[in-house]
Amino acid sequence: xxxxxxxxxxxxxxxxxxxxxxxxxxxxxxxxxxxxxxxxxxxxxxxxxxxxxxxxxxxxxxxxxxxxxxxxxxxxxxxxxxxxxxxxxxxxxxxxxxxxxxxxx
Numbered sequence: 001x002x003x004x005x006x007x008x009x010x011x012x013x014x015x016x017x018x019x020x021x022x023x024x025x026x027x028x029x030x031x032x033x034x035x036x037x038x039x040x041x042x043x044x045x046x047x048x049x050x051x052x053x054x055x056x057x058x059x060x061x062x063x064x065x066x067x068x069x070x071x072x073x074x075x076x077x078x079x080x081x082x083x084x085x086x087x088x089x090x091x092x093x094x095x096x097x098x099x100x101x102x103x104x105x
Contacts, residue, residue, distance in 0.1 A: 002073040005046040007058065010068045019043040022061070030057035 016022050023039040026032045032054070034042075041047070042054075055066055062068070 004071040004073070005069070006071055007042060007069055008044075010062055010064050011043070013068075014062050014064070016062065025061040026057055028061075030060040032057040032061075 011017070011022055016025060019036065019040040019042075022043060023034060023036060026034055026039070034054075042050075042058075055069070058069060059065060
């Protein structure tokens, strides 16, 4: 499963072009004070995790839903077919006289 962070696109659709503008909106509309560095990181990078409260504040500030901010690719992952397991033929080892025997039945 692949997840794509679409904050910049959602912000651009609402004519928010910079992290500074987003930071101001978060404070004014959602009451969330974030550092410039944190807003910049959200705006320019794909985060590995986002707090639910931050996600809710982003949705409030941008007047959008989480679906506008996060795209999830639910295409099933194809796994390679497992090669068949090879079964050793132990009867030849006994015949060849190498001292090996068959396990008890």
